[in-house]
Amino acid sequence: RSWLQKLQKDKARPGASPLGAGMAGDDEDEPVLSSATKQKVEAAKQCIENHYKAQMRSLQERKERRWMLEKKLADADVSEEEQNNILKDLEKKETEYMRLRRHKMGVDDFELLTIIGRGAFGEVRLCREKATSNVYAMKKLKKSEMLRRGQVEHVRAERNLLAEVDSAYIVKLYCSFQDDEFLYLVMEYLPGGDMMTLLMRKDTLTEDESSFYVAETILAIESIHKHNYIHRYCNRLTP
Numbered sequence: 001r002s003w004l005q006k007l008q009k010d011k012a013r014p015g016a017s018p019l020g021a022g023m024a025g026d027d028e029d030e031p032v033l034s035s036a037t038k039q040k041v042e043a044a045k046q047c048i049e050n051h052y053k054a055q056m057r058s059l060q061e062r063k064e065r066r067w068m069l070e071k072k073l074a075d076a077d078v079s080e081e082e083q084n085n086i087l088k089d090l091e092k093k094e095t096e097y098m099r100l101r102r103h104k105m106g107v108d109d110f111e112l113l114t115i116i117g118r119g120a121f122g123e124v125r126l127c128r129e130k131a132t133s134n135v136y137a138m139k140k141l142k143k144s145e146m147l148r149r150g151q152v153e154h155v156r157a158e159r160n161l162l163a164e165v166d167s168a169y170i171v172k173l174y175c176s177f178q179d180d181e182f183l184y185l186v187m188e189y190l191p192g193g194d195m196m197t198l199l200m201r202k203d204t205l206t207e208d209e210s211s212f213y214v215a216e217t218i219l220a221i222e223s224i225h226k227h228n229y230i231h232r233y234c235n236r237l238t239p
């Protein structure tokens, strides 16, 4: 009640609170949030939920790895001392893995490989994470160009969407970070190429192929609609 009253008071003073803009003051106790604020709240909620779900999942996986190893060791002809050493070794590796996951990522954590595409604000590169040797696609976006074209909100929505939506039809975002000049999106690498390359290679798709890709596109769009995002179709087609 007290924070709500403070917000209502702040709203009466223009510009006093960033939340004030989203609150209509008809009913003292009922803040009415603008749809933009509701979307932000929903996105934040989803991000936190995904974070904790991933955390629980990784804890469970860690336990399962230990059970499996214990079971294997019990079935194998290994001395008790050796079993303890192997289990200790597993715990050491698990701790190191957690430490690596907590590390704040930056471009220096990756070995940059070949350019695989060009986006509106810069290149997309294949890269290899130095710590794990895992391969990803790194999209690099020039901040000054985004600002110049007034696309900051679109890029922010793209980053939030990739982080938030967990769907087989939406590319997974592994991490994102920035330096003074660029924003970086590190995504799962999809080696199949994009639709444009496929169409250039095949010229015409069969009916079965078309149905397959249209169905996948519909499922992808449906999954982002569920999170209140809409897909922007190519501007070049609009008059």
Ligand SMILES: Nc1ncnc2c1ncn2[C@@H]1O[C@H](COP(=O)(O)OP(=O)(O)OP(=O)(O)O)[C@@H](O)[C@H]1O
Pocket (backbone or CB within 6 Å): 116, 117, 118, 119, 120, 121, 124, 137, 139, 171, 187, 188, 189, 190, 191, 193, 194
């Ligand atoms: N995760 C990925 N795996 C493999 N290739 C990718 C990946 N992401 C992007 N690419 C390649 O890079 C190209 C450009 O990427 P993307 O379309 O995301 O950029 P963009 O800035 O959104 O471009 P535009 O706004 O012109 O659509 C893609 O057409 C694709 O060939």
